[in-house]
Amino acid sequence: MNNDIYLKLADVLGSLPNGFPRSQSGVEIELLKKIFEPDEAALFCMLKLRKETAREIAERTGMDEAELATRLAAMWGRGLADCDPSGPERRYGLVPWILGLYELQNKRIDEEFARLHAKYIKSVGPYFLAPHPHMMQVLPIEKELVPGNNPTPYEQVSAIVAQSQSFAVNDCMCKKQMTFLKKPCEKPREVCLAVSDKPEYFKDHPLVKRIITREEALEILKKSEDAGLVHMTTNTRHGQFFICNCCGCCCVQLMAARFGLPDTVNAHYYAQIDESLCKNCGTCSEKRCPIKAIDAVENARRVNRARCIGCGLCASACTEKAISLVRKEASAQVEPPEDEMDWYRAKARAQGLDISRYE
Numbered sequence: 001m002n003n004d005i006y007l008k009l010a011d012v013l014g015s016l017p018n019g020f021p022r023s024q025s026g027v028e029i030e031l032l033k034k035i036f037e038p039d040e041a042a043l044f045c046m047l048k049l050r051k052e053t054a055r056e057i058a059e060r061t062g063m064d065e066a067e068l069a070t071r072l073a074a075m076w077g078r079g080l081a082d083c084d085p086s087g088p089e090r091r092y093g094l095v096p097w098i099l100g101l102y103e104l105q106n107k108r109i110d111e112e113f114a115r116l117h118a119k120y121i122k123s124v125g126p127y128f129l130a131p132h133p134h135m136m137q138v139l140p141i142e143k144e145l146v147p148g149n150n151p152t153p154y155e156q157v158s159a160i161v162a163q164s165q166s167f168a169v170n171d172c173m174c175k176k177q178m179t180f181l182k183k184p185c186e187k188p189r190e191v192c193l194a195v196s197d198k199p200e201y202f203k204d205h206p207l208v209k210r211i212i213t214r215e216e217a218l219e220i221l222k223k224s225e226d227a228g229l230v231h232m233t234t235n236t237r238h239g240q241f242f243i244c245n246c247c248g249c250c251c252v253q254l255m256a257a258r259f260g261l262p263d264t265v266n267a268h269y270y271a272q273i274d275e276s277l278c279k280n281c282g283t284c285s286e287k288r289c290p291i292k293a294i295d296a297v298e299n300a301r302r303v304n305r306a307r308c309i310g311c312g313l314c315a316s317a318c319t320e321k322a323i324s325l326v327r328k329e330a331s332a333q334v335e336p337p338e339d340e341m342d343w344y345r346a347k348a349r350a351q352g353l354d355i356s357r358y359e
């Protein structure tokens with residue numbers, strides 16, 4: 001098979017703000033061959049981050065509009081293009097590898113894909129976690145916040161759910177991959193929420209497992225908290241389109257934090273233990289903290305603030321009410337970009353990239 005189109009595809013993905021670094025082994029090309037047919041790869045390279053209708057793409061490229069509409073719809077169904085199905089015409093656009101193409105393979109993943117991706121991430125994984133802005137931000141368990149913290153809406157699961165009108169759920173892609181790698185996770189799998197502020201957004205959507213109600217979404221969030229999963233979403237102030245519920249054994253960001261890589265997610269809070277109330281039972285450190293950020297000290301437990309992501313899982317399980325969530329000092333706060341496109345621009349600036357051709 002001719003590699004030229006896949007090398008071009010890798011270059012396009014590498015020129016996006018999220019990046020697609022090349023490995024010494026070239027496993028990333030095998031990944032692209034696994035999911036893209038050559039004609040799909042060629043069409044992907046013609047898209048922009050700013051979503052366009054088939055008509056607009058046809059006018060820009062000289063391609064046939066009807067043929068484009070058919071091909072783009074098929075690519076969307078295979079998780080190979082982004083699509084906004086709301087409005088009078090569907091609009092299609094580029095999607096990066098992470099967060100993007102990888103997650104969109106949820107219905108297509110098999111053991112070969114899982115092993116190829118694991119090999120790729122093992123060689124280049126830290127690249128996806130730097131530089132700023134972060135890819136994801138932590139949404140704390142709200143009832144554990146110290147009174148007076150006044151969280152902003154983008155830090156609150158409840159606010160994101162309240163402003164959304166459509167809800168769907170998928171199985172966690174990371175947990176699915178680990179299952180194929182013979183390292184299954186025992187925590188709940190059907191916990192990856194998709195949300196939209198547009199009504200009936202997921203009607204006939206090819207990439208969701210099932211459409212759910214607002215009430216079902218809240219139930220999944222509560223189940224996730226009980227199971228020790230971390231709420232995370234896009235690192236933006238507006239336009240959140242998913243709420244992940246992540247574990248420390250499968251999520252790349254949390255795994256990196258657990259193994260000592262600092263500052264992998266945007267965390268607005270930290271946990272604080274009142275050692276005078278702590279009974280040193282170890283529940284917080286041994287069963288609840290997903291990144292091992294709580295240490296044993298004499299007759300108590302103590303939070304390692306340099307590692308804590310402020311998720312609140314430790315506080316919600318503390319029977320002595322010795323743990324609370326405290327907002328970080330203003331100097332330690334990192335305000336997210338406004339929306340997805342603003343995030344792309346900020347990420348591009350941090351890497352010295354020019355993405356004007358994709359806007």
